[in-house]
Amino acid sequence: xxxxxxxxxxxxxxxxxxxxxxxxxxxxxxxxxxxxxxxxxxxxxxxxxxxxxxxxxxxxxxxxxxxxxxxxxxxxxxxxxxxxxxxxxxxxxxxxxxxxxxxxxxxxxxxxxxxxxxxxxxxxxxxxxxxxxxxxxxxxxxxxxxxxxxxxxxxxxxxxxxxxxxxxxxxxxxxxxxxxxxxxxxxxxxxxxxxxxxxxxxxxxxxxxxxxxxxxxxxxxxxxxxxxxxxxxxxxxxxxxxxxxxxxxxxxxxxxxxxxxxxxxxxxxxxxxxxxxxxxxxxxxxxxxxxxxxxxxxxxxxxxxxxxxxxxxxxxxxxxxxxxxxxxxxxxxxxxxxxxxxxxxxxxxxxxxxxxxxxxxxxxxxxxxxxxxxxxxxxxxxxxxxxxxxxxxxxxxxxxxxxxxxxxxxxxxxxxxxxxxxxxxxxxxxxxxxxxxxxxxxxxxxxxxxxxxxxxxxxxxxxxxxxxxxxxxxxxxxxxxxxxxxxxxxxxxxxxxxxxxxxxxxxxxxxxxxxxxxxxxxxxxxxxxxxxxxxxxxxxxxxxxxxxxxxxxxxxxxxxxxxxxxxxxxxxxxxxxxxxxxxxxxxxxxxxxxxxxxxxxxxxxxxxxxxxxxxxxxxxxxxxxxxxxxxxxxxxxxxxxxxxxxxxxxxxxxxxxxxxxxxxxxxxxxxxxxxxxxxxxxxxxxxxxxxxxxxxxxxxxxxxxxxxxxxxxxxxxxxxxxxxxxxxxxxxxxxxxxxxxxxxxxxxxxxxxxxxxxxxxxxxxxxxxxxxxxxxxxxxxxxxxxxxxxxxxxxxxxxxxxxxxxxxxxxxxxxxxxxxxxxxxxxxxxxxxxxxxxxxxxxxxxxxxxxxxxxxxxxxxxxxxxxxxxxxxxxxxxxxxxxx
Numbered sequence: 001x002x003x004x005x006x007x008x009x010x011x012x013x014x015x016x017x018x019x020x021x022x023x024x025x026x027x028x029x030x031x032x033x034x035x036x037x038x039x040x041x042x043x044x045x046x047x048x049x050x051x052x053x054x055x056x057x058x059x060x061x062x063x064x065x066x067x068x069x070x071x072x073x074x075x076x077x078x079x080x081x082x083x084x085x086x087x088x089x090x091x092x093x094x095x096x097x098x099x100x101x102x103x104x105x106x107x108x109x110x111x112x113x114x115x116x117x118x119x120x121x122x123x124x125x126x127x128x129x130x131x132x133x134x135x136x137x138x139x140x141x142x143x144x145x146x147x148x149x150x151x152x153x154x155x156x157x158x159x160x161x162x163x164x165x166x167x168x169x170x171x172x173x174x175x176x177x178x179x180x181x182x183x184x185x186x187x188x189x190x191x192x193x194x195x196x197x198x199x200x201x202x203x204x205x206x207x208x209x210x211x212x213x214x215x216x217x218x219x220x221x222x223x224x225x226x227x228x229x230x231x232x233x234x235x236x237x238x239x240x241x242x243x244x245x246x247x248x249x250x251x252x253x254x255x256x257x258x259x260x261x262x263x264x265x266x267x268x269x270x271x272x273x274x275x276x277x278x279x280x281x282x283x284x285x286x287x288x289x290x291x292x293x294x295x296x297x298x299x300x301x302x303x304x305x306x307x308x309x310x311x312x313x314x315x316x317x318x319x320x321x322x323x324x325x326x327x328x329x330x331x332x333x334x335x336x337x338x339x340x341x342x343x344x345x346x347x348x349x350x351x352x353x354x355x356x357x358x359x360x361x362x363x364x365x366x367x368x369x370x371x372x373x374x375x376x377x378x379x380x381x382x383x384x385x386x387x388x389x390x391x392x393x394x395x396x397x398x399x400x401x402x403x404x405x406x407x408x409x410x411x412x413x414x415x416x417x418x419x420x421x422x423x424x425x426x427x428x429x430x431x432x433x434x435x436x437x438x439x440x441x442x443x444x445x446x447x448x449x450x451x452x453x454x455x456x457x458x459x460x461x462x463x464x465x466x467x468x469x470x471x472x473x474x475x476x477x478x479x480x481x482x483x484x485x486x487x488x489x490x491x492x493x494x495x496x497x498x499x500x501x502x503x504x505x506x507x508x509x510x511x512x513x514x515x516x517x518x519x520x521x522x523x524x525x526x527x528x529x530x531x532x533x534x535x536x537x538x539x540x541x542x543x544x545x546x547x548x549x550x551x552x553x554x555x556x557x558x559x560x561x562x563x564x565x566x567x568x569x570x571x572x573x574x575x576x577x578x579x580x581x582x583x584x585x586x587x588x589x590x591x592x593x594x595x596x597x598x599x600x601x602x603x604x605x606x607x608x609x610x611x612x613x614x615x616x617x618x619x620x621x622x623x624x625x626x627x628x629x630x631x632x633x634x635x636x637x638x639x640x641x642x643x644x645x646x647x648x649x650x651x652x653x654x655x656x657x658x659x660x661x662x663x664x665x666x667x668x669x670x671x672x673x674x675x676x677x678x679x680x681x682x683x684x685x686x687x688x689x690x691x692x693x694x695x696x697x698x699x700x701x702x703x704x705x706x707x708x709x710x711x712x713x714x715x716x717x718x719x720x721x722x723x724x725x726x727x728x729x730x731x732x733x734x735x736x737x738x739x740x741x742x743x744x745x746x747x748x749x750x751x752x753x754x755x756x757x758x759x760x761x762x763x764x765x766x767x768x769x770x771x772x773x774x775x776x777x778x779x780x781x782x783x784x785x786x787x788x789x790x791x792x793x794x795x796x797x798x799x800x801x802x803x804x805x806x807x808x809x810x811x812x813x814x815x816x817x818x819x820x821x822x823x824x825x826x827x828x829x830x831x832x833x834x835x836x837x838x839x840x841x842x843x844x845x846x847x848x849x850x851x852x853x854x855x856x857x858x859x860x861x862x863x864x865x866x867x868x869x870x871x872x873x874x875x876x877x878x879x880x881x882x883x884x
Contacts (some may be wrong), residue, residue, distance in 0.1 A: 033116040056337030067652035071751040071772035073721035076780035079290045081232040083778035084207040087815040088175035097846040099408035107879035108538030113592040117635025123596030126471035127491030130535040135514030138500035145504040152542035154875025163536035171220040174851035176207040180236035190215035197237035230269040245331035253295035255800025275322040287321030304360035313352040317432035319370030342399030355437040357444030368431035385428020403461025413466035420474035438499035450496025456618040468492040474797040480634035489530035494518020545872035547602040549608030560609025564599025570614040594628025606864040619650035644846035645689035647671025659706040662702040670701025673785035693738040710764025716753035734795040741796025748785025754819040765795035770817040788817040804843040824866030
């Protein structure tokens with residue numbers, strides 16, 4: 001029986017840890033202790049619990065980043081410039097298999113839907129309301145009233161011409177839809193820097209910078225690229241225009257770059273600050289390897305300096321010799337290292353965000369502490385925020401006064417007090433990831449601070465107020481009974497990343513906020529509670545999916561489509577008006593969220609769309625047989641049950657699936673162990689899983705598939721992208737006993753993301769494996785290899801690269817491959833970071849349609865009748881096409 005008196009704890013981001021139903025499984029999940037964890041500065045003691053530890057939120061976020069990062073960067077940890085551009089150039093010349101993609105997830109996504117409030121699994125009722133995917137950048141058009149631009153972490157750029165009420169995508173055809181920064185130039189053009197940089201490293205890579213001359217009506221195209229390949233395969237956190245000096249600056253994962261505004265479009269960017277490389281300044285040590293060297297987190301021009309005074313933060317979040325503030329008095333030609341005085345300790349500088357008052361009179365700084373980050377897990381450290389500071393002279397050397405700490409912010413109306421949310425989740429626990437600060441252009445004392453929550457000060461930091469809480473759970477105002485809930489509207493989705501102000505003539509000034517759940521706005525003069533939720537229309541379609549599955553509704557109304565999401569739970573899109581067991585599931589046509597937290601892999605009964613197994617993280621599996629519908633308003637029924645097997649080494653998004661010919665007779669799942677479950681839809685606990693095979697200590701399954709009870713599992717271990725001991729392999733029970741198969745020397749030493757068994761061979765010995773990352777031409781790691789699609793027809797004894805001749809126009813592109821599917825028609829389909837491709841014959845490939853946005857396509861699944869193929873994108877929602 002579930003203990004509903006237990007305190008609800010957060011799941012990653014604004015998501016709930018859940019209650020005792022998950023506790024037993026959670027306690028069994030241990031830190032893997034591999035290279036990337038240590039590199040992030042997190043305690044990698046393999047005996048530490050993943051869950052219920054101080055600093056837990058920060059560690060789980062790092063795991064989620066690894067889940068996306070490692071497959072693409074392994075084994076070398078860095079991709080050379082030009083990789084995306086080269087792959088995209090090849091793709092444009094490939095043959096095209098006719099077909100049209102249609103967007104599935106066009107409905108608003110309501111994470112607060114009334115009847116999806118199972119208390120062990122859902123966050124509905126917490127107050128976040130309608131959500132979209134992560135917004136990493138915002139900009140307002142200064143001359144066109146109501147025009148706002150939003151940059152999505154993996155979904156490109158959206159434009160609103162009605163003050164954020166509705167949105168239109170304007171960058172879907174670029175070769176990289178990961179957005180790092182947006183800025184409107186002095187001439188009114190919109191500049192887009194690709195490569196999201198909230199993680200301060202090369203996790204969400206981009207293809208450079210683009211300039212859209214007429215952003216109010218135009219759309220981005222490849223021809224809008226500015227510069228050469230200098231910023232390819234980088235992430236860019238900030239674009240800053242120095243109008244007086246005539247430059248634009250980019251703070252990137254490879255240093256600070258500069259370019260004259262008057263330069264021609266193809267003129268290169270010049271690196272002007274990279275302390276480790278001795279560029280712009282000499283005599284500064286580095287202290288880290290190349291992967292973490294010369295990371296620029298922010299750059300700002302000091303108003304009133306006639307364009308000559310610049311300030312940059314260079315820092316690796318876990319600490320490095322080069323960490324610090326750097327300033328230039330000659331518009332970026334030469335640089336000096338600042339020596340902050342007062343409250344800032346120069347030895348504690350980590351990832352920082354800057355904000356000058358509009359008149360240059362004050363400089364505000366929000367700063368993460370590497371010292372706190374490196375000892376956070378299990379140490380009693382609940383936040384990694386060094387503090388918030390102000391230099392009241394605007395000078396980079398200070399003196400600085402501390403105006404906020406984690407402790408003081410937690411008492412400002414925050415939901416992140418220890419006695420309300422639990423240890424490990426205090427303000428700034430993820431300050432290396434979610435921090436942004438901005439000053440009201442009309443008032444140098446009016447400051448906005450974004451961490452996990454949004455805070456505001458109207459007196460220069462003397463006092464603060466939480467104006468965008470994490471959630472309502474744990475607050476005195478909260479009740480599961482809506483009639484008794486008295487909480488105000490000051491809740492938004494967690495993890496703040498972007499701030500922008502509007503100053504349109506004839507309109508009240510507004511502040512716009514971007515976070516892991518989309519975008520919000522309110523007037524800067526507002527002192528009452530509440531926000532405009534800019535996700536309500538469902539047109540800001542930036543959801544970052546990890547998976548998609550569908551099942552037909554038993555009432556004949558159509559298919560229910562489910563998907564696991566980054567930081568936004570598991571979504572359910574049931575046909576409007578559909579019913580199940582006498583309950584109307586979707587009366588208003590919206591998507592709902594029966595499961596909170598990060599959503600991983602997904603399993604759905606093709607014959608009953610209300611039967612599903614969803615993954616939280618680390619193979620924490622939960623089952624529902626009624627779509628997660630809670631009939632009572634307060635969600636007091638038990639409709640979602642924990643069935644986690646308790647694997648000690650599962651990846652953050654661990655694989656599981658049903659046997660393709662016996663879906664109600666066998667499920668398989670993979671962590672350190674390959675697991676089997678014969679109870680399937682009658683499962684009631686983790687005890688229903690049986691260990692089938694041990695992949696080996698330190699090994700974690702990256703893909704698992706079964707057909708006719710012949711099971712194949714791919715694994716990595718160590719899985720780290722900066723660890724030269726990276727390993728991978730494939731195991732199977734083909735032939736009757738479990739064993740590791742031999743891989744030829746030419747088989748790439750990269751992450752194996754997907755496996756699919758050829759249904760035309762009933763023996764199960766014919767299998768395709770798809771390999772992530774870029775080839776050795778771009779990947780700096782040892783033995784990266786070339787091919788992305790490999791086939792065995794003899795149970796793994798021999799393997800053939802079926803990617804084709806790299807020089808041929810119909811070969812498979814050199815781009816990260818994520819998933820494979822053999823359709824009902826017998827066609828092989830592969831999803832990549834740059835689109836979906838299908839094999840026309842051995843070694844020959846075609847692009848499957850041309851109208852799918854180039855957000856990473858990460859998961860493929862068939863419709864229940866096999867007539868369509870669904871694809872989950874990590875940034876532009878779920879799409880479908882007719883089966884090729």
